[in-house]
Amino acid sequence: MNSQHLKNIVEAALLAAGHPLTLEQLTALFAEGEQPAREELRSALDELRQDCGQRGIELKEVSSGYRFQAKEAFAPWVSRLWDERPTRYSRALLETLALMAYRQPITRAEIEDIRGVAVSSNIVKTLLEREWIRVVGHREVPGRPALYGTTRQFLDSFNLKTLNDLPPLAEIRNLDELSKDLFEDLPEAEFIIAGLPDVAEDATHDTVASAMTTEQHNHTP
């Protein structure tokens, strides 16, 4: 067998296998009588290793055989493939956050009472992980429920100096009349608009879309 041909078969097999292959396994790809000698295989592997010099992958011999792998040097880019994509927050989460900001310190039960529906533990967990809220105490009633309040991180995320910079409740109730320049220079808003087409499949797309509509509506005199 032509050595180029052998090399190609070995390369194709190693890359298609998805796991390391031993010399025996590589030999077994060939029919009886056509099987390459060990030295032929080894020199094909050697050549493949050298060919990788300028490439993004390398050929490694590990305990269970030979395998191609992405070079370590490119890991910072390649590993972004597995970054968890941002999903939109649900309306329930945003409502919970808003109530925690305006009615803090507040328990989950009180939020549920106002919203009329249960607040899932996941929502609270997400808000805690994001460090937008924290437990500031416990209400001394049976079960000692946690009291939540917002954090400095929350203020920073929304470009606020103090909670007082949030619009008063009366304005919220008439949000349509809310001055548009309040939101004009929020950098995040642009990000969301730019990113919108990518979340087309997202379950919460509707919410976003309706928020967008409202916003656009506000902007149109």
Next chain:
Amino acid sequence: MNSQHLKNIVEAALLAAGHPLTLEQLTALFAEGEQPAREELRSALDELRQDCGQRGIELKEVSSGYRFQAKEAFAPWVSRLWDERPTRYSRALLETLALMAYRQPITRAEIEDIRGVAVSSNIVKTLLEREWIRVVGHREVPGRPALYGTTRQFLDSFNLKTLNDLPPLAEIRNLDELSKDLFEDLPEAEFIIAGLPDVAEDATHDTVASAMTTEQHNHTP
């Protein structure tokens, strides 16, 4: 960014991803401000494609993006990596799939009408499980039968970028070419006509009528 560096990142990412990557997904590997232009990415992909000339793998653009794959020429060796032979699909399945690909959206009844035989539920189930087809809607007729269409996965599985890449359908020849002489091939017909013109009609009448009914029924989706 150095074009060799870009090329290496693209190669490493395509091989590590385990599924095809779009230009958008490749762009997203880079931080804001370092993202390559579309043309740069395209030319990196072009170079990678050319580099494969003498190698065991090739770069292919399919429906959901770019992917490296072992060349068809090496399938006889590569396929020995797996004990199981690839399944060969039955003609019934392939014909059903062909109708769904070329005539989508299409209902099962419409497929049965063209093929002249019932389509087994197993075939539809297998195609759905392979994610080659999906229900794209329902025809608004009694029973609201499902309308089927093919998926990206189908195109990817058959090495296609778009449905336009499917082999063209054979042309239908014009019915005007039908032989004008209705009786030229009927030696026995002459005999019957000469003998019993009226009886011939009677004998087959019932069968014909019922066949017509059945057929018309079949045609209604």
Next chain:
Amino acid sequence: MSGRLSSTANVESQVAGIAASTVETPQQQELPFAMVNGEAMALQPQDLYIPPDALEVFLETFEGPLDLLLYLIKRQNLDILNIPIAEITRQYMVYIELMKTLRLELVAEYLVMAAMLVEIKSRMLLPRPAGVAEGEEGDPRAELVRRLQEYERYKKAALDIDTLPQMGRDVFPAQVDKPDAQVFKIAPAVTLHEVLLALKDVLARADMFSHHHIQLEPLSVRERMSNILNSISAEKFTEFTTLFTIEEGRRGVVVTLLAILELVKETLIELIQTELFGPIYVKVPGHVNELAAS
């Protein structure tokens, strides 16, 4: 795969045998009628006996009546646009007879086609009424030809699809191990506007129930309430005065005082003064030994 091929070959020869009996193609006659379980079956022309096994193979080989008709037409090299209906019908009926003897439930579709063929044949036998213009009534074969052609193109398309390079059969995805690296979780961006819109909704809902009429204190007070709660504990007494920051000025002191009063009203804190004009302490109500979870 080889099994399927040979069974197809069996049917080819079996079909050829039938053809020999009906169309008289002499070169086919010395072939065995069919191979069943490796044994050659001799053709018995008297009653056209087909072993049950062979018939099943036959039924599996043809994808229905249109497929069988196409086979009959192709085998005789006939133009699909010019089918000798009488002859094809006769051959077709031979197959139907064979099927009927065994597996009637499998052949319903074939019988429908037989009826259609007989209908076409009978219509062709009828003398064309004088005065009816050519083509006005249409060739009775037209519908059959249309269906045959339609079916044939998808039969061909199915074969074409099968010859496309298929993942896992002809081409295999190339893959390398993913590098070990940290996976980052990207949090979604939220605008203040979204949060406020959410609040507006929830207030609108709550307003519908009168007992939920929500009165909100100035936000600075609510914020201060959180901060005070966070700075005191159940284990120790905090001196009242330490909660105030003089640098904040009169306004800040008022906010803190309102926050403390609100906290007391909501029984979130207790104010304790053990002696007249003595220091006032602030404490989270409840048992002293309980740890504040946080």
